[in-house]
Amino acid sequence: MNLSPRIENFVLHCGEMGSRWGFNRTIGQMVALLVIHEQPLTANEIAESLKISRGNVSMGIKELQSWQLVKVTHIPGDRKEYYAPNGSIWDLANRVFEERRKREIDPTLSLLRDQILEGSESPEEEYAQNQIQTIHDLLETITKWSAELQRLSPEQLQTLMKLGSSVSKVIDLKDKLLKKS
Amino acid sequence: MNLSPRIENFVLHCGEMGSRWGFNRTIGQMVALLVIHEQPLTANEIAESLKISRGNVSMGIKELQSWQLVKVTHIPGDRKEYYAPNGSIWDLANRVFEERRKREIDPTLSLLRDQILEGSESPEEEYAQNQIQTIHDLLETITKWSAELQRLSPEQLQTLMKLGSSVSKVIDLKDKLLKKS
DNA sequence: CTAAAGTTTCAGTAATTATTGAAACTTTAA
DNA sequence: TTAAAGTTTCAATAATTACTGAAACTTTAG
Numbered sequence: 492m493n494l495s496p497r498i499e500n501f502v503l504h505c506g507e508m509g510s511r512w513g514f515n516r517t518i519g520q521m522v523a524l525l526v527i528h529e530q531p532l533t534a535n536e537i538a539e540s541l542k543i544s545r546g547n548v549s550m551g552i553k554e555l556q557s558w559q560l561v562k563v564t565h566i567p568g569d570r571k572e573y574y575a576p577n578g579s580i581w582d583l584a585n586r587v588f589e590e591r592r593k594r595e596i597d598p599t600l601s602l603l604r605d606q607i608l609e610g611s612e613s614p615e616e617e618y619a620q621n622q623i624q625t626i627h628d629l630l631e632t633i634t635k636w637s638a639e640l641q642r643l644s645p646e647q648l649q650t651l652m653k654l655g656s657s658v659s660k661v662i663d664l665k666d667k668l669l670k671k672s
Numbered sequence: 673m674n675l676s677p678r679i680e681n682f683v684l685h686c687g688e689m690g691s692r693w694g695f696n697r698t699i700g701q702m703v704a705l706l707v708i709h710e711q712p713l714t715a716n717e718i719a720e721s722l723k724i725s726r727g728n729v730s731m732g733i734k735e736l737q738s739w740q741l742v743k744v745t746h747i748p749g750d751r752k753e754y755y756a757p758n759g760s761i762w763d764l765a766n767r768v769f770e771e772r773r774k775r776e777i778d779p780t781l782s783l784l785r786d787q788i789l790e791g792s793e794s795p796e797e798e799y800a801q802n803q804i805q806t807i808h809d810l811l812e813t814i815t816k817w818s819a820e821l822q823r824l825s826p827e828q829l830q831t832l833m834k835l836g837s838s839v840s841k842v843i844d845l846k847d848k849l850l851k852k853s
Numbered sequence: 854c855t856a857a858a859g860t861t862t863c864a865g866t867a868a869t870t871a872t873t874g875a876a877a878c879t880t881t882a883a
Numbered sequence: 884t885t886a887a888a889g890t891t892t893c894a895a896t897a898a899t900t901a902c903t904g905a906a907a908c909t910t911t912a913g
Contacts, residue, residue, distance in 0.1 A: 618710040
């Protein structure tokens with residue numbers, strides 16, 4: 492399994508970006524490789540293509556499954572496991588987005604909720620408590636909004652995204668709508 | 673500078689989350705501390721509160737400035753530098769969001785653009801090229817959309833966010849609007 | 854100009870995170 | 884039932900990233 496220079500370029504880049512996207516180099520490379528290949532690949536092919544150990548691939552697959560980014564397929568008469576991306580590019584991006592929300596926002600939201608329940612004891616903590624409330628509200632809004640986006644169909648999302656510079660017009664529109672009813 | 677248990681709790685949590693938010697533990701703690709304190713703090717106070725070295729604070733401040741998250745203030749007759757959050761919670765979140773877009777999306781977008789220009793040579797690369805195009809389009813849409821959000825006033829953004837479950841209604845509305853005109 | 858107050862830098866080291874590879878485990882064809 | 888094919892686990896180690904603290908640098912009051 493030798494990669495063409497161009498594909499190798501893409502795969503290596505995704506490896507470098509991997510850690511910024513919430514995983515590590517190997518995993519970034521693995522996603523890239525799977526996405527760019529029409530046919531599913533075996534663990535050995537992945538290891539060979541990326542020049543990494545078989546064990547590393549196994550751990551990577553496991554991680555990618557926890558992100559729901561790969562699926563396993565089989566070829567009749569062949570007992571090897573073949574791996575492929577779990578859905579379209581759009582599906583994958585959505586899952587990464589969702590998973591990151593879980594890791595980056597949810598734990599904090601839950602801590603802040605608890606802290607708000609406790610109330611502020613000393614007057615010195617009054618300001619702190621206020622700031623915590625503000626952060627909490629912000630995170631909650633983001634969470635609700637992102638859940639909302641997840642609920643939209645890809646087509647609706649496309650429409651929304653493509654609204655582009657007319658977003659503010661839509662907001663105005665919504666205001667008018669509210670006033671009428 | 674001793675922190676109350678509750679504030680310490682918050683600060684430590686932000687430290688743990690720091691790396692998930694795109695920086696490191698120290699920096700997460702520093703932002704938390706600055707945000708929770710009404711008065712600006714000196715570098716020494718920060719070092720003492722967080723029990724970290726003075727040098728580490730200096731590097732942290734530098735990093736926070738590159739994210740545009742802190743501002744420096746002075747007290748007349750005192751030549752020490754005092755640090756405070758650079759704007760409201762909402763401003764800070766916005767900056768983090770923007771900065772992360774720059775680090776996580778822009779480099780890839782630029783690589784993909786180049787790769788698309790090169791075109792696909794072998795037919796074997798045809799599929800790869802297609803996938804790259806799809807990723808490119810997705811990232812470009814996200815970029816445009818996020819620039820759009822940055823342009824909205826906080827109030828407009830609030831309105832948009834609070835649309836919540838009526839987002840899809842607004843999209844339908846927009847469709848109707850388009851058909852009329 | 855100079856010394857005191859304050860800040861930054863960076864080489865060395867500590868802490869964390871990723872990777873290998875060999876051994877253990879699992880599955881299946883015969 | 885067993886041995887060959889395939890997969891997973893995990894202790895050891897490599898690679899990366901973060902932190903300290905002492906020395907160098909900068910600023911300013913007198």
